Amino acid sequence: MKRALNLIALAVLLAAPAAARMKTLNGAGATFPYPIYSKWFDEYHTVKPDLQINYQSIGSGGGIRQITERTVDFGATDGPMTNQQQFKVDGKILHIPTVLGAVVPAYNLKGVEDLKLSGQVLADIFLGRITRWTDPSIAKLNAGAALPDAAITVVHRSDGSGTTYCFVDYLAKASAEWKKKVGVATAVNWPVGLGGKGNEGVAGLVKQTPNALGYVELIYAKQNDIAYASVQNKAGKFVKASIPSVTAAAAGAAMPKDYRVSITDAAGEAAYPISTFTWLLIYEKNPADKGEALRDFLRWMLKDGQTMAGALGYAPLPDSVKAMVAKTIESIK
Amino acid sequence: MTAERAGDRLFRMSVAGFAGVVPLAAAALAWQLARESASTWKTFGPAFLWTLTWDPVADVFGALPFLYGTAVSSLLALLIAVPLGVGAAVFLTELAPKRLADLLMFAVELLAAVPSVILGLMGIFILVPLMRALGSPYGVGMLTAGLILAFMVLPYITAITREVLLTVPRPLKEAMYALGATRWEVVRAVSLPFSRSGIVGAVFLSLGRALGETMAVTMVIGNTPRISAALHDPGYSMAAVIANELAEAASDAHLSALVAIGLTLMAVTIVVNGAARLLLYRLEARG
Numbered sequence: 001m002k003r004a005l006n007l008i009a010l011a012v013l014l015a016a017p018a019a020a021r022m023k024t025l026n027g028a029g030a031t032f033p034y035p036i037y038s039k040w041f042d043e044y045h046t047v048k049p050d051l052q053i054n055y056q057s058i059g060s061g062g063g064i065r066q067i068t069e070r071t072v073d074f075g076a077t078d079g080p081m082t083n084q085q086q087f088k089v090d091g092k093i094l095h096i097p098t099v100l101g102a103v104v105p106a107y108n109l110k111g112v113e114d115l116k117l118s119g120q121v122l123a124d125i126f127l128g129r130i131t132r133w134t135d136p137s138i139a140k141l142n143a144g145a146a147l148p149d150a151a152i153t154v155v156h157r158s159d160g161s162g163t164t165y166c167f168v169d170y171l172a173k174a175s176a177e178w179k180k181k182v183g184v185a186t187a188v189n190w191p192v193g194l195g196g197k198g199n200e201g202v203a204g205l206v207k208q209t210p211n212a213l214g215y216v217e218l219i220y221a222k223q224n225d226i227a228y229a230s231v232q233n234k235a236g237k238f239v240k241a242s243i244p245s246v247t248a249a250a251a252g253a254a255m256p257k258d259y260r261v262s263i264t265d266a267a268g269e270a271a272y273p274i275s276t277f278t279w280l281l282i283y284e285k286n287p288a289d290k291g292e293a294l295r296d297f298l299r300w301m302l303k304d305g306q307t308m309a310g311a312l313g314y315a316p317l318p319d320s321v322k323a324m325v326a327k328t329i330e331s332i333k
Numbered sequence: 334m335t336a337e338r339a340g341d342r343l344f345r346m347s348v349a350g351f352a353g354v355v356p357l358a359a360a361a362l363a364w365q366l367a368r369e370s371a372s373t374w375k376t377f378g379p380a381f382l383w384t385l386t387w388d389p390v391a392d393v394f395g396a397l398p399f400l401y402g403t404a405v406s407s408l409l410a411l412l413i414a415v416p417l418g419v420g421a422a423v424f425l426t427e428l429a430p431k432r433l434a435d436l437l438m439f440a441v442e443l444l445a446a447v448p449s450v451i452l453g454l455m456g457i458f459i460l461v462p463l464m465r466a467l468g469s470p471y472g473v474g475m476l477t478a479g480l481i482l483a484f485m486v487l488p489y490i491t492a493i494t495r496e497v498l499l500t501v502p503r504p505l506k507e508a509m510y511a512l513g514a515t516r517w518e519v520v521r522a523v524s525l526p527f528s529r530s531g532i533v534g535a536v537f538l539s540l541g542r543a544l545g546e547t548m549a550v551t552m553v554i555g556n557t558p559r560i561s562a563a564l565h566d567p568g569y570s571m572a573a574v575i576a577n578e579l580a581e582a583a584s585d586a587h588l589s590a591l592v593a594i595g596l597t598l599m600a601v602t603i604v605v606n607g608a609a610r611l612l613l614y615r616l617e618a619r620g
Contacts, residue, residue: 031580058580059580060581060583061580061581061582062580064583065583082583153470153471158551158556158577159576159577159578159580159581160389160577160580160581160582161581183390183391184390185390185583185584186389186581186583187389187577188388188389188390189386189387189388189389189390189391189558190557193557194473194555194557194567195555195556195557195567195569195577196556197551197556197577201552204457205473208457208461208462208465208472209465209471209472
């Protein structure tokens with residue numbers, strides 16, 4: 001017994017210095033960029049073996065709450081913090097854009113290859129004003145398409161999500177009625193439709209239900225071979241979501257100093273209108289050694305990290321934004 | 334001698350401590366839920382329980398659609414599973430040859446061990462398309478949720494009912510047979526009345542499980558906070574809305590409202606369990 005205790009004590013003594021040498025950064029937040037973040041933290045660990053970055057994808061709301069309470073070293077969110085949320089923070093939190101993503105209207109219509117939709121029509125469908133595929137406003141955008149004479153089964157996310165935030169943010173810009181009646185948040189009071197849990201829940205319902213229309217992340221629709229519609233952008237062009245068209249949307253937006261910008265309904269001929277940045281949330285002033293570690297990681301993220309985005313279905317930051325972010329990183333202490 | 338007495342005392346005190354952890358944990362849970370949801374109760378008062386709107390953008394919250402969904406889906410499950418489970422148990426104890434009964438019991442226990450998320454997947458891939466083929470407009474909805482829950486509680490009802498049926502004294506049954514009673518008459522007049530309180534216990538245990546089930550329900554109920562008389566229409570349940578919205582609840586009011594739903598769910602289960610106790614007590618008193 002005594003010997004066992006001695007052994008344990010010895011093990012603790014030996015392990016303690018090793019643990020002290022290993023630095024860690026803890027983060028929590030958005031689920032949408034989780035695949036690219038986990039790839040980054042993995043790769044970065046091979047570059048800097050003495051730093052371990054842990055990330056919990058608990059959702060944007062949780063990320064904002066945890067960074068506000070300083071229980072993590074960085075947060076992550078798909079929707080920028082509101083003024084009211086920032087007001088509660090003791091200190092200054094910076095939004096650092098990392099990559100971009102898109103949300104696509106996924107549909108299940110037999111024999112319709114390239115469905116075209118406008119923001120107004122999408123909003124009216126999700127408001128329950130347009131209920132059938134043969135509605136004149138849909139037919140007008142899709143001359144020649146064999147639209148079924150059937151009711152539209154609307155599918156939305158049942159869980160709070162950055163994907164929903166991006167989608168309804170766009171609907172609110174396209175339709176004054178949406179803005180007034182429903183509004184913008186990670187979870188809203190949907191006027192019509194079924195709720196599916198997660199991208200997979202919505203995709204499952206859309207795939208199974210004939211004549212359904214829902215929304216999922218671009219990368220999810222691509223991986224699962226789900227048909228998705230082109231959306232009419234501000235310039236009047238019908239654009240299908242892709243990495244170039246999402247980057248075009250980011251390039252078309254005027255970037256404010258604090259990076260809190262919505263790029264839905266962006267200007268530009270090639271811009272895809274339902275696109276969004278995703279951000280890391282980092283305090284301007286950090287405990288001594290953590291600030292340096294964060295700065296180093298962010299520099300690497302801007303240079304090497306960006307090249308990994310495309311393969312995972314995210315759009316990299318446009319050059320103009322990269323230049324701005326590079327300056328902001330140096331202000332982190 | 335004294336050493337043993339000290340040891341006894343230590344043992345008694347430590348196990349009493351263990352037993353005390355249970356009510357303490359329950360009380361701490363209730364207190365924490367009440368504290369975290371205080372702002373919701375202050376804003377909406379008891380009207381929270383009968384308000385129909387759930388609007389996280391406008392910060393207007395009401396629990397009624399979720400209360401309704403939880404109650405209706407659970408009752409539907411019992412409506413389906415109780416006759417099935419009791420019938421199956423009667424077959425297993427009174428009619429089936431022993432080998433077949435053992436084999437079937439093994440299957441029942443296997444069904445009880447299936448994790449609920451697997452049942453939910455089965456719901457999405459088999460039950461939902463089937464319901465749509467049978468004429469349900471969406472496939473998902475209140476009835477589908479009730480069916481999945483029925484699947485989930487069926488093994489409990491069957492296994493417990495079988496256990497209590499096995500305790501019916503043989504002489505009672507043999508006396509009935511000696512009087513010329515048929516199997517059905519024996520089951521109806523002896524076996525079932527004798528096991529009444531055990532069956533009621535099984536039903537309430539199942540109800541408890543159905544009320545709190547989260548994963549399988551949210552996968553097939555449609556997740557729409559609306560009350561509709563049609564069972565094919567989508568609904569929502571209390572456990573499902575907490576699981577769905579807690580991670581992304583950004584505003585304090587939203588978070589507090591979700592915790593308030595949690596407190597309501599806890600109160601509902603306590604009331605159900607209390608009712609079960611009362612009913613069992615009365616049944617036993619009547620003999």
